[in-house]
Amino acid sequence: MTPADDPINQSGNDKAGPRQPEAESPKVNVHYDTRLPKLPWSRRIQIPIIAAAVYSIIRILGPTLRFELVGSDASQEQMDSGRRSIWAFWHRIIIPIAWYGRNRGIVIMNTTAFDGQWTRKVIEWLGFNTAQGSSSRGGLRGLAVMAQRIQEGLDCGFTIDGPRGPRYIAKPGPVMLARKTGAKILVFHIGVERGRTFEKTWDHFLMPRLFTKAVLVFAPPIEVPQDASADVMEAKHAEMQRELERVRDIAEGWYSLSRVERDRIRTELGK
Numbered sequence: 001m002t003p004a005d006d007p008i009n010q011s012g013n014d015k016a017g018p019r020q021p022e023a024e025s026p027k028v029n030v031h032y033d034t035r036l037p038k039l040p041w042s043r044r045i046q047i048p049i050i051a052a053a054v055y056s057i058i059r060i061l062g063p064t065l066r067f068e069l070v071g072s073d074a075s076q077e078q079m080d081s082g083r084r085s086i087w088a089f090w091h092r093i094i095i096p097i098a099w100y101g102r103n104r105g106i107v108i109m110n111t112t113a114f115d116g117q118w119t120r121k122v123i124e125w126l127g128f129n130t131a132q133g134s135s136s137r138g139g140l141r142g143l144a145v146m147a148q149r150i151q152e153g154l155d156c157g158f159t160i161d162g163p164r165g166p167r168y169i170a171k172p173g174p175v176m177l178a179r180k181t182g183a184k185i186l187v188f189h190i191g192v193e194r195g196r197t198f199e200k201t202w203d204h205f206l207m208p209r210l211f212t213k214a215v216l217v218f219a220p221p222i223e224v225p226q227d228a229s230a231d232v233m234e235a236k237h238a239e240m241q242r243e244l245e246r247v248r249d250i251a252e253g254w255y256s257l258s259r260v261e262r263d264r265i266r267t268e269l270g271k
Contacts, residue, residue: 043114051121058126062099064211065192070250071218071269075186078221084150084183085221087157088174088240090248091203092167093190094119094159096214100190103127107149107156109142109173111163119163129154143177150181160244165202168248170241175233178224185222187243191215191251217251218269219243 078085087106089097103126110120110130120130131145146156156177160170174185194209208214222243224236250265257265 039114039117047114047118048121051118051125054118055122055125058095058098058122061095061208061210062102065096065099065208065214066212067100068213068215069218070215070254070266070271071188071220071247072216073270074220075188075218078184078186084153084181085155085186086150086174086177086181086183087155088160088170088185088187088244089157089189090168090244091159091162091165092206094162094203095206096190096192096208098123098126098128100216101128101157105129105154107131107146107154109146109156109158113163115163128157131156143173143180146177147180150177150183156183160240161203167203168245170237170244172233172237175224175237175240178222178236179226179228179233182226185224185240187219187222187240187247189217189244189247189251191217191254193255213255215251215254217247217254219247220269 075085087101105127107129108123108131110116110123110132112132124130129149131142131149150156158171158173160174161167177183178185190206191214192206192208193213195212196207196209198205198207220243222236222240225232228236254262
């Protein structure tokens with residue numbers, strides 16, 4: 001694969017002649033088409049209001065959550081090694097992970113759609129960084145920014161079925177980024193002892209209760225060879241999907257398991 005063929009390397013240089021009209025600019029990848037939408041004023045004024053409300057909820061709820069880690073040995077070893085990581089998790093757990101991952105400078109893939117605009121404010125207030133993708137200039141600009149940030153020593157993260165679903169279907173961004181940078185993918189999920197699932201939302205959004213216990217379950221890190229073929233990339237994507245489903249099942253059912261069953265899983269995954 002040459003740099004010209006690598007969608008992460010395409011920087012959208014504007015020096016080579018006039019730009020094509022927006023309507024003629026092809027979507028490089030439908031998952032990361034994040035061109036700025038034309039929002040009516042009634043939607044634009046909602047952005048800071050929603051952002052402030054969500055941020056306030058996280059700031060009130062977050063300090064009351066009591067986190068337990070399962071399977072963190074391998075992930076901790078990965079972080080202690082100095083190698084950067086790519087966090088991959090379902091959109092459903094965005095509230096608890098926003099608190100757990102705060103103030104680490106993690107770069108989160110974010111769109112410029114309505115939901116992405118207020119979400120960006122919230123996560124940046126919580127100490128995350130964001131990368132905005134764009135196919136309007138012929139490349140996955142968000143992935144290019146994330147690759148650069150990994151080289152600068154920061155971790156990156158994806159709400160892997162976001163921003164609008166389909167629910168629990170992993171998109172390819174982390175595998176592409178791992179191939180490009182050599183960073184390993186950290187797959188995890190969070191379950192809570194007491195919380196509410198909003199089943200009418202596309203992601204089955206999870207709202208933990210105040211003072212509840214929360215378990216963060218990690219899968220072993222996934223490594224993607226930097227010379228990976230298309231078949232290997234497909235296999236790694238399938239592996240990521242399987243691991244996302246596995247840790248979701250464990251985390252969601254954690255507080256209904258017996259002590260013996262929990263100890264067995266800790267032994268299997270590493271604490």
